[in-house]
Amino acid sequence: MQTQRAKNCSGLTFIELVIAMAILAILASVVLPLSEVTVTRTKELELRRNLRDIRSAIDAYKLDYDQAVAEKKIFATVGKSGYPEELEKLLEGNDWGGLYPYKKKYLRRIPKDPFDRDDLGWGLRSYIDEVDSTVWGGEDVFDVYSQSEAIALDGTTYRDW
Numbered sequence: 001m002q003t004q005r006a007k008n009c010s011g012l013t014f015i016e017l018v019i020a021m022a023i024l025a026i027l028a029s030v031v032l033p034l035s036e037v038t039v040t041r042t043k044e045l046e047l048r049r050n051l052r053d054i055r056s057a058i059d060a061y062k063l064d065y066d067q068a069v070a071e072k073k074i075f076a077t078v079g080k081s082g083y084p085e086e087l088e089k090l091l092e093g094n095d096w097g098g099l100y101p102y103k104k105k106y107l108r109r110i111p112k113d114p115f116d117r118d119d120l121g122w123g124l125r126s127y128i129d130e131v132d133s134t135v136w137g138g139e140d141v142f143d144v145y146s147q148s149e150a151i152a153l154d155g156t157t158y159r160d161w
Contacts, residue, residue, distance in 0.1 A: 050111035057106035073097035115148035
């Protein structure tokens with residue numbers, strides 16, 4: 001009777017449980033670093049997209065300014081480059097002296113920097129600033145950059161993008 005009962009009991013032995021837990025621990029230790037890289041890569045893609053969106057909006061603003069000056073809808077001012085004075089100008093829009101029958105807006109919202117942990121916002125460069133300047137001249141917004149000191153997966157710093 002005893003042998004019949006032992007054969008009908010199905011289950012795992014303690015050794016089998018320990019081996020299964022060891023295999024799961026090894027798999028988990030492999031998956032966690034890969035998931036961290038995936039999260040970082042996703043943030044990098046978002047940063048590139050946000051930089052491209054803002055820079056494209058700045059360029060479109062400048063093109064409309066140049067077109068309005070060329071068509072004599074507005075007059076060029078000495079010392080003005082035609083770039084927006086601040087990023088919020090891209091949200092407010094402009095009709096460029098009648099170039100458009102409405103206020104043309106360039107962005108719906110200003111995208112966030114996914115690597116900005118201290119709420120510093122975007123770094124700004126004006127038209128007269130040096131290419132790698134980290135101090136904004138304040139005249140206009142010619143370029144934006146991330147203020148993060150972190151290193152990207154490709155070895156560069158995010159502020160150099």
